[in-house]
Amino acid sequence: MKFVIKVRLKKGILDPQGKTVNQALHHLGYEQIRDVRIGKLIEVEIDESDPRKARQILEEASQKLLANPVIEDFEIQPEE
């Protein structure tokens, strides 16, 4: 089964990378773009046919390794 894990900085956490990209966009003339925030889009394949178990494994792996739960939220979705 394929899943996508979306990892985003929590609200209120500063995103220096996003800010830098935003400034670069302004320098290029894209003044309309603002509030750029950059997260991760992690695509995985998992050898587990039970979707509930697969999700549980990914939940645990996200907590432990894929995301930093102190500053990031994550969301697990089956891939279409």
Place this chain on the structure above:
Amino acid sequence: MKFVIKVRLKKGILDPQGKTVNQALHHLGYEQIRDVRIGKLIEVEIDESDPRKARQILEEASQKLLANPVIEDFEIQPEE
């Protein structure tokens, strides 16, 4: 308007970061997980009320700065 831009490595392009994460997951005991690929999830707000124009601006910005079109594909979606 808010949009999400998903940036993924094209098929066939090696993903050393994903490979490293995959190995780390195996070391932690998550042997079922494989084919980890890591992309970017870019959230932006844009001061443009016409959705077609907004998308056009983001398309251009993605080509020029947010993605590397040689090795990455991108997808622009309005955020729910």
